[in-house]
Structure formats: structure tokens, C-alpha cells
Amino acid sequence: MSNQMETNVAGGTVVRPEGGPSLPPRVSWGAVFAGAVVAVAIGLMLSFLGAGIAAAMVDATARDTPTAASLGIGAAIWMLVSNLIALAVGGYTAARLSGNADDTDATLHGLAVWATAFLLSAMLLGNMVAGAASTAVSGASSMLGGVARGAGAMAPAMMGPMGGQTEGGVAGAVQSAAQGLVDRVQNALAGGGDPATMTSDQRLAEIGALVTRRVTDGSLSQPDRERLNALVAAEYNLTPEQAQARVQQAEQMAVQAAQAAEERAREAADAAAMGTATAMFAIFGTMLLGALAAALGARQGTRDLVVLRSGRVAV
Numbered sequence: 001m002s003n004q005m006e007t008n009v010a011g012g013t014v015v016r017p018e019g020g021p022s023l024p025p026r027v028s029w030g031a032v033f034a035g036a037v038v039a040v041a042i043g044l045m046l047s048f049l050g051a052g053i054a055a056a057m058v059d060a061t062a063r064d065t066p067t068a069a070s071l072g073i074g075a076a077i078w079m080l081v082s083n084l085i086a087l088a089v090g091g092y093t094a095a096r097l098s099g100n101a102d103d104t105d106a107t108l109h110g111l112a113v114w115a116t117a118f119l120l121s122a123m124l125l126g127n128m129v130a131g132a133a134s135t136a137v138s139g140a141s142s143m144l145g146g147v148a149r150g151a152g153a154m155a156p157a158m159m160g161p162m163g164g165q166t167e168g169g170v171a172g173a174v175q176s177a178a179q180g181l182v183d184r185v186q187n188a189l190a191g192g193g194d195p196a197t198m199t200s201d202q203r204l205a206e207i208g209a210l211v212t213r214r215v216t217d218g219s220l221s222q223p224d225r226e227r228l229n230a231l232v233a234a235e236y237n238l239t240p241e242q243a244q245a246r247v248q249q250a251e252q253m254a255v256q257a258a259q260a261a262e263e264r265a266r267e268a269a270d271a272a273a274m275g276t277a278t279a280m281f282a283i284f285g286t287m288l289l290g291a292l293a294a295a296l297g298a299r300q301g302t303r304d305l306v307v308l309r310s311g312r313v314a315v
Contacts, residue, residue: 026105027112031097035109036116039090039294043121046082050075080286084293087114091297101303110298114291195234203235215254 054075058065066074091110098109195203210228214220220228225247233243 026100026102028094028098028100028109031094031099032109032112032116034097035090035092035094035113036120038093039086039113039117040120040124041086042089043082043086043117046085047079050078050082053078076282080289083286083290087117087290087294088297090114090117091294092301095298095301096303099303103299103302106298106302107295110294110296111291113298114294117294118287118290195230198234200235203231207231207235211250211254214251215258 054071057071090113094109094113095106098106100106100109193202198206207228210220210224210231213224214228229240229243229247232238232247233240236243236246238246
């Protein structure tokens with residue numbers, strides 16, 4: 001006994017044999033791809049037309065150029081209208097070429113055109129971004145090469161005023177300067193003694209370390225604060241009271257600057273989040289309107305069936 005599937009419907013039971021033949025597919029990918037290509041081409045054509053109109057509106061001589069805000073709004077409206085026109089024509093093309101006479105099938109072909117066109121546009125945009133990045137890298141490499149060549153050309157001029165020093169003399173001068181820099185850093189790091197007997201480099205290095213600890217930890221211990229006051233007093237020839245007042249003033253200024261920087265960072269983060277949300281909503285709305293335009297275009301492109309007197313069906 002063969003397996004059967006029963007489905008209860010109004011007025012009786014329909015018996016469908018298991019493994020029966022399925023309905024043939026009614027999607028035409030050739031028509032979908034053709035519609036998507038037409039949509040992308042029309043969109044690019046209208047974009048170029050909009051760019052030409054915007055460029056023609058720039059009049060630097062008469063100073064009668066629209067503002068950046070006006071140009072931005074006009075570009076957004078033009079892009080939206082161009083997108084809707086392109087997708088409507090693409091949906092119409094796909095529905096007409098698919099040969100379907102069913103409105104639902106035609107609408108689905110239009111939605112397939114919409115999805116394919118957006119994928120193709122994303123691929124084209126990605127290639128354009130990659131090309132721009134490659135151009136920027138090439139330009140940077142050329143610029144660095146020019147700087148290197150310029151440095152090579154300047155080297156003889158720089159060695160001229162040195163009185164014809166030999167290669168060994170130049171190397172000795174560079175080594176001496178480097179050794180002096182190392183000695184200065186070592187002297188600056190060798191702090192911790194009496195501020196009055198320390199060098200200026202040593203005092204400044206220790207002041208910097210204490211100030212860094214104050215900023216990172218939020219506070220200083222009482223011995224460290226007293227040490228900072230003593231270092232400031234010795235470095236700037238101040239009395240202990242004056243040094244303490246100056247340190248407190250510097251701390252207040254640092255706290256105010258940190259608070260202002262944090263407030264600006266928060267405002268920038270809020271602005272970035274709001275801009276991102278607006279852009280995402282705009283993209284969603286554009287895609288939704290594009291899907292509607294493609295579906296409506298496909299409905300207009302659906303072929304009508306006409307039954308002739310002979311009983312044949314004409315499309």
C-alpha cells in the first residue's frame with residue numbers, strides 16, 4: 001500500500017500521493033539579472049546627471065554658489081529620486097522579460113531585482129573605495145620618495161658649513177651629541193635627593209613623575225605632595241607657601257581641563273551616535289522605498305492574458 005497524505009478541506013478530503021510531482025519553478029534569473037543591470041545603469045546615469053547639474057550651479061566668479069547645506073539636501077533628494085526611478089524601471093524590465101502573468105510572481109521578480117541591484121551597487125562602491133585607497137597609498141609613497149630624494153640632495157649642502165670635516169669627524173660629533181643626551185637623561189632620572197642640590201633637569205623630571213601620578217591616580221599622598229611643593233619651590237625660587245599655592249592652582253586648572261575634555265568627548269560621542277542613527281534610518285527608508293518602487297514597476301510590467309475566440313491564450 002503506497003503512502004498517502006490526507007488534507008482536510010471544506011467539503012471533503014484531498015488525498016495527495018507522497019512523492020508526487022512538484023510544481024515547476026517560475027523564477028527567471030536571467031530576467032532578474034537583466035532588470036538589476038538596467039537599474040544600476042540607470043542609477044549611475046542619473047547620478048552623473050545630478051553631479052553635472054550640481055557642478056554647473058557652482059559660480060565662483062559671481063559668488064552665487066548655493067550653500068553646502070542646500071547642495072547636500074539637493075543631492076540627497078536627487079539620489080532618492082534616482083534610486084526609485086532606476087528600481088522601478090528595473091522591476092518593470094524583469095517582470096516583462098520573465099513572461100509571468102501572475103501579479104504575485106511579477107512582484108517577487110521585482111523584489112529580486114531590488115536585492116540584486118543593491119548587492120551590485122555595494123560591490124561597485126567597494127571597488128571604488130578600494131581604488132581610492134590604492135590611489136592614496138600610491139600618492140603617499142610618491143611623496144615619501146620625493147622627501148627622501150630631497151633629503152639626499154640637501155645632504156651635501158648641510159655638510160658644506162662643517163668646514164670639510166671627514167667622515168670620522170662627523171661620526172665623532174654625532175656620537176658626542178648622543179652621549180651628551182644620554183648623560184642628561186641619566187642625570188635627570190637620578191633624583192630623590194635634596195631639591196636644593198639637584199639640577200634643574202632632575203627637579204623637572206621628578207615634578208613630571210609626581211604630576212603624572214596625580215593625574216592617573218587622582219590624588220597624592222601627603223609625603224608626595226610635600227615633596228612636590230619642595231621641588232616647585234626650589235625650581236622656581238618660591239617660598240613653601242607660594243609653591244603650595246601654585247601647585248593647587250595647577251591642580252585646579254588640570255581638573256577643569258580634564259572635565260572640559262571629558263564633556264567635549266561626550267558631546268562628540270553623542271553627535272557621532274546621532275549621526276550614525278540618522279544615517280542608518282535614512283538607508284533603511286531608502287531601501288524600503290526602493291523595494292516598493294521595484295514591486296510597483298514589476299506590477300506594471302506584468303503581462304496580461306487575453307483569451308481569443310479560438311480558445312487560445314495570448315499574452
